[in-house]
Amino acid sequence: MSDPSNRPEILVIGGTGAQGIPVVEALGKSGRYTVRLFTRDPKSTRARTLAMLPNVKIHQGNVTSQEDLHAAFRGVYGAWVNTDGFTLGEKNELFYAIRAYEIALHEGVKHYVWANSDYALRKAGWNERYHWGHNDAKGRVGDFILAQGQQRIKSTLFTTGPYMEMLFDGMFKPEEREDGTIVWANPAGNGKIPLIALDDVGSYVLWIFDNVERSAGVDLEVTTDQVSFQDILEVFIRVTGKKAVHITLSMEEYMDKVEPYPNAPANFIGGKNRIDDESNMTWRQNFTAWWRYWSEGIGATRDFALLDEIFPGRIKSLETWMRKVDYQGKPKQVLKNLEDLKAQLADTGQEIHGPHNSG
Ligand SMILES: NC(=O)c1ccc[n+]([C@@H]2O[C@H](COP(=O)([O-])OP(=O)(O)OC[C@H]3O[C@@H](n4cnc5c(N)ncnc54)[C@H](OP(=O)(O)O)[C@@H]3O)[C@@H](O)[C@H]2O)c1
Structure with missing residues (x-):
């Protein structure tokens, strides 16, 4: 040292x-x-x-x-x-x-x-x-x-x-049915998403x-693995042995289900401190483009040979990560801004709805 x-x-x-x-x-x-x-x-x-x-x-x-x-x-x-x-x-x-x-x-x-x-x-x-x-x-x-x-x-x-931790908190967090089935219901296409x-x-x-x-x-x-939602489902079932499904929703169905509140701005998470003007997109506009880009595979451009050379000990796959963190499809707090907003709202007795944000 x-x-x-x-x-x-x-x-x-x-x-x-x-x-x-x-x-x-x-x-x-x-x-x-x-x-x-x-x-x-x-x-x-x-x-x-x-x-x-x-x-x-x-x-x-x-x-x-x-x-x-x-x-x-x-x-x-x-x-x-x-x-x-x-x-x-x-x-x-x-x-x-x-x-x-x-x-x-x-x-x-x-x-x-x-x-x-x-x-x-x-x-x-x-x-x-x-x-x-x-x-x-x-x-x-x-x-x-x-x-x-x-x-x-x-x-x-x-x-x-x-x-990858957005499988715990944020846009990729699944729901659990009463019979224990883990459900991802979202508008993902078939493309590969470079998760880190x-x-x-x-x-x-x-x-x-x-x-x-x-x-x-x-x-x-950087990325750990580039995976489609079909890959996420298959890996999850293989690792956990649990029942799981991916339901493809239309963008409209999905947005109606998860929008934090009608016409929420993209930076609603800033709570009382957020700045608002015409440049702000709505949450719907923001995350509609987000889902399109990532789940159509446009961002799957990572160079694995370079990443292996720089960091030979890197986590090599979604499967390795799921085993390492014992991923079971249960929620866990990851993002500070979400944690802070929840604490702010708890003071007023309110709760927030939907997955809210992700990278
Ligand atoms: N979620 C994803 O999958 C993902 C992926 C790639 C990139 N990103 C990007 O990462 C950024 C968010 O970082 P994160 O994911 O680490 O979120 P996070 O867990 O919510 O952390 C937010 C961080 O930003 C700091 N911060 C917020 N406003 C600040 C301000 N006005 N002055 C100083 N510090 C401030 C907070 O610090 P204090 O509260 O301690 O001041 C905290 O360290 C976003 O721009 C997002 O687009 C996210």
Whole structure:
């Protein structure tokens, strides 16, 4: 383990979130970096738990404050940045994510890692049927960052598809019938979806920081397995021996069933803090495009040979993941923003309906 005073410090934005937790853990436990964990609330359970890890220091701030961003980037060697499109909304995410990168340049950050999503609209040939806010905002920012080149700052895109853990919480969470049958009822097509197991995220991000000469300028699109809903069903039955069905709903039937409330905006999850204007899509518009893009297989572009080379110990398949986490089709809390909204609503005696969000 290196001398703590010489250890490069990495700012982690979004580190208390589902994707950020494994990043904080991997960087902190490596003993090669100190983590500056950016959070709005240092007293949250997640922040306090992470603060107990080796080499992790908490830094309070809000992504929607440019002053906070300056203070956060000042003095760090590197940064891993995951803004939360679900609470910010498309327009605000675009603005603050670009400002974060610009401010990091001003503050002299050496290696900037952007937690990216597929730029679905571009990858789908600019067909608006595949435009939705929380992916395209990130994808545009990713293109903008790589377009600035590698002279002044090294940059890497870390591109994830939907989390495998969304089988616990979010868009892929199934229902259980009284007889124990597990039911996925959704509008999925036959295409392969590149799911990523969050357990592997930390190792990839550690590799990115450890190997800047190789990772600079790269868009590392990660996945654990690319699977269709038919594959998910077959693997689930094989692993658990349970009865399970996939029911294909029309987009209208599905949306009528799961829309959080009529005309809910895409960033409704931001609760009382969300920003609302014409740029916001509705939840229906947002997730209609989301289902089309992923379940038609347009995002199934990952390079498995590269992923095996970078991380030979990666989880190799959905089946391995289901066995590892003992997946039984039961719900489990994964996303912080959903957890926070539920807590906010519990104070008013309300509940939320539907699966709400996913990557
Ligand atoms: N769900 C998926 O399958 C998936 C897949 C790929 C990409 N993504 C993307 O990941 C992002 C969400 O991250 P997540 O999945 O880790 O969600 P999450 O578990 O809900 O975590 C949200 C994170 O964002 C932070 N955050 C939210 N608003 C903030 C603000 N104004 N200032 C500072 N920090 C803020 C939260 O920190 P504090 O509350 O501690 O401040 C928390 O760390 C979204 O943009 C989504 O599109 C999701």
